[in-house]
Amino acid sequence: MFIINSIIAYFKNIRKTLFSNLLNTIVTLLIIVLISVTCINTFEWIIFKADWKVVISNLPLYAFGSYPPNERWRPATWIISLLTLSILTLWGPNWKCLRKNLLIIWVGTIPLGLYLLYGGIGLSPITSRHWGGLTLTILLTVCSSFFSLPFGIVLALCRQSSLPIIQKLSSIYIDGMRAIPLIAVLFFGQLLIPLFLPVGIQIDRVWRAIFAFTLFVSAYIAEDIRGGLQSIPNTQIEAANSLGLNQYQIIQFVLIPQALRIALPALTNQSIGLFQNTSLMAILGLVELLGVGRSILANPEFIGQYIEVYVWLACVYWMVCTIMAVLARHLEQRMNINQANF
Structure with a gap:
């Protein structure tokens, strides 16, 4: 009733x-x-x-690019592990051991993905020119986010530093990087970095892209973290000083955890934006998800089927971005619960 x-x-x-x-x-x-x-x-x-043959017949290309067909189980294993870990994070059992080590497991997916894609002990080596599709897009996003977050935290702390030279240098870097278009930074990473390297030393083009994304995104993350740091009352720092904590302990146990919790929605936006911005690499020769779609449309068999391809790509981008947003919302809820319990 x-x-x-x-x-x-x-x-x-x-x-x-x-x-x-x-x-x-x-x-x-x-x-x-x-x-x-x-x-x-x-x-x-x-x-x-709609004629969905252009999508159905090319699903392996969308997922793995030109990765060797007999080795596609390797990127597939990595993607499935990420999906499984996402499900465990959202709806998995509330085991104390699992929840306590969940962050370590997430970080461990990065070396796992690199080992499976590159090969090595027990696996045949595969060069990065065969990587592509959704696998490459996720790899660029995960690795760039992993390196951008600590770099952004350091930049935010440096901008709050009491040492004028450190504060000025970090401010110049952050403001300068935010004033440059991302595509210019990516061009620098792909075309200019090799010119500055000594003869005989080469950096993989995937790592050049990760390096460029890291430099760019870390500047925005630094400002998000700085906003979180500024919202923390000075009374908490005074209380930590009265308890005998030194400067590093205050940063580790008081400032960084609260700043991350406050800045989490903005950091989520940065991660989602980074995932979408990886599509710019299609202009620079990396055949990620959008690059695969463009290469398929160049096939005479599928000329003119732009709507089907781009609708499919939009659905894939929407699905992955939604998963990222749901994971971030779940993390935010758990952080708020932990703070309330504390």
Whole structure:
């Protein structure tokens, strides 16, 4: 009975809000008709008119790029491990051992992915020119985020430093990097870095891309962390000093944990933006997810099927970004619970 009454009250509230007068009623009906027509036409195109052969016949390319077919189980294993870990993080058992070591497990996926992709002990070596698709996109995002976060934290602390030279240098770097377009930084990483290296020394183009993304994103992360640091009351620092904590202990146990918790929504936006910005690498020769789509459209068999390809790519990007957002929201909730318990 309570559920029925709640439903009735909900619909009464909707009626009161959307159909309170003649103007609201007309606008509401027009919007409903417009949304209905759009949805009907979209579903009709998806089901009856679109030719999804360009997607179905090229699914391995979207996932793994030109990775050797007999070795595709390696990137597939890594992607499945990331999905499994995401599920365990969100809905896994509340085992103390698992929850305590979850961060270490997440960090461990990076060397696992590099070992599986590069090869090595027990695996045949595969050069990075064969990497591509969703695998390369995720690798660029994960590695760049992993290196950008500590670098951004150091930059934020340096900008808050009492030493003028350190504060000025970090400010110049952050402001300068934020004033440069990302594509220019990526061009620097791919085309100019090899010119500055000694003869005979080469850096893999994937690592050059990770290096460029790290330099760029860390400047934005530094500002997010700095905002979190500025929101911490000075009374907490004074209390830590009264307890006998030194400067490094205050940073480790008081400032950084709270700044990360406060800046987590902004850091999530940076991670999602980084995942989307990896599509710029298609301009510079790395065949990531968008690059695979462009190479498929260059095939005479699929010329003109732009809508199907880009709708599929949009769905893939949306799915991965949604997973990242849900994981960040779950982490934020757990951090708030831990703070409340504390």
